[in-house]
Amino acid sequence: MFRAHQHNRRCPAHHPVPTRIPILPYRRLRSRRPRRPPTAAHRPMSENSTPTTPIHTWIGVVTTILAPTTLITALCYYFGYIYTRKKLAFFGVDCDALGFTSSDYVRGSVTVLYAPLLFLLVGWFAAVWVGDYARRSIRTGQRPHLVRTIGRTALAVGTAFMLTGIVGVVAAGYTASLALISWVFSPIALGVGGLLAVGGYWALTISTTTPSTHDTTPTARVSQVLVISVIVLALFSVMHSFASWLGDNDAQTIAHNLWAKESVVSVVRAERLDVPANLIAETLVETPPGQPPLFRYECFRTLVARSDLWVLVPAKWSTDNGYAVILPADSSLVSLSRSTDFKDIAEAHTDIVTTPWQCPERAPIP
Structure with a gap:
């Protein structure tokens, strides 16, 4: 029996020896249909690329x-x-x-x-x-x-x-x-x-x-x-x-709006200004005996106001009769006043050329 058994093992025709078949991993079957080209929304991008428009x-x-x-x-x-x-x-x-x-x-x-x-x-x-x-x-x-x-x-x-x-x-x-x-x-x-x-x-x-x-x-x-x-x-x-x-x-x-402006400017200084009489009113300020006289100038309007200088123009300023003065702030005493009466007088006398005064604040207030 031992020989027969050995004989049978050597004869694969009568008793084939089983062999191991490797089991391949399962793969998903892919469709044979042609793939469409990826659109802009589904196109893969690299890590460094960013979409630009x-x-x-x-x-x-x-x-x-x-x-x-x-x-x-x-x-x-x-x-x-x-x-x-x-x-x-x-x-x-x-x-x-x-x-x-x-x-x-x-x-x-x-x-x-x-x-x-x-x-x-x-x-x-x-x-x-x-x-x-x-x-x-x-x-x-x-x-x-x-x-x-x-x-x-x-x-x-x-x-x-x-x-x-x-x-x-x-x-x-x-x-x-x-x-x-x-x-x-x-x-x-x-x-x-x-x-x-x-x-x-x-x-x-x-x-x-x-x-x-x-x-x-x-x-x-x-x-x-x-x-x-x-x-x-x-x-x-x-x-x-x-x-x-x-x-x-x-x-x-x-x-x-210079003529009807409610805020007016007056300048008091020791040096006399060369101003046109039909635009600026000049008056002499009374001073104690022994002191130099002071001059007051009215009918000014502010164009530029800074800490070191003032740029003033008259209320009757016009392109045909224009005048402007630049005053250092430390050489003059500049005072400002505001009143609605000035505006009322200005609105009542819109013809600034024929008015007998240089500005509304010089007119007699009723």
């Missing part, structure tokens, strides 16, 4: 340019200087002779920059939302020919506007009659043309490329930088014109 790109450019505090302070100083200089020049006073500090000009720029900055922020907010809505509408692929036509038209019109603005700036240097075009029409044409060119190029780029192939070429980047520079320069020129206009307009308002 045109809106984020423009916000980054603007914050990079406007973020430095030094640049903002310099702009406030410049526009405050233009506003102050234009306002005082209307009365024949040079602001450089008054020794204003940088803080004075920066405070003066608040009047100039408030309305433009509010308009700019509202416009930027509207542009962000309109641009995002337009981008999503263009991505849907509806009416691609219309979108491309609008983009080409905006690009062509924007280029024409920028060329017109450049021609206006160049021509104004040779012809004095075109100075108004240079300061009003040319900046607006350059700014609007730049915005149309940027919007048209952006619409063409979005409508003709897919999200996976949307990449800005170096030529396009240079063009965008140049167009942004043109827009910034045009905005700077518009702000310069606005500051000049606002200073002149505020000066006219101040001059119109």
Whole structure:
């Protein structure tokens, strides 16, 4: 039996020896259907890549340019200087002779920059939302020919506007009659043309490329930088014109309200002033014996009041008969008084040219 058993073990034909079959891990069967290319929402991103949109790109450019505090302070100083200089020049006073500090000009720029900055922020907010809505509408692929036509038209019109603005700036240097075009029409044409060119190029780029192939070429980047520079320069020129206009307009308002102003100024000093008798009333102040005489001057209105000097103009000031005086604060005794009677008399005598007195406070109060 032992041999038979050994014989059987050696004969696999009669008694096959079982072998172990390795068990493979279970694998999930995949579908044989062709896979669709991943969309922009499901496209895998690397760890260092971040999604960028045109809106984020423009916000980054603007914050990079406007973020430095030094640049903002310099702009406030410049526009405050233009506003102050234009306002005082209307009365024949040079602001450089008054020794204003940088803080004075920066405070003066608040009047100039408030309305433009509010308009700019509202416009930027509207542009962000309109641009995002337009981008999503263009991505849907509806009416691609219309979108491309609008983009080409905006690009062509924007280029024409920028060329017109450049021609206006160049021509104004040779012809004095075109100075108004240079300061009003040319900046607006350059700014609007730049915005149309940027919007048209952006619409063409979005409508003709897919999200996976949307990449800005170096030529396009240079063009965008140049167009942004043109827009910034045009905005700077518009702000310069606005500051000049606002200073002149505020000066006219101040001059119109001098006669009916309730607060009046009187100056008492030992030295006699060379003032016009039809504008300023001069009287002699009684002093004790042995002291030099003092002179009182009335009918002044305050234009600039500082700790070291005063800039005064008469109540009857006009462009044809203007007068202003700069007094050091330590050489004169300046007194201020306020009364509603002065305003009532001024409103009753609006014709300041034919009145027999230099100012309402000199009139007999009933």
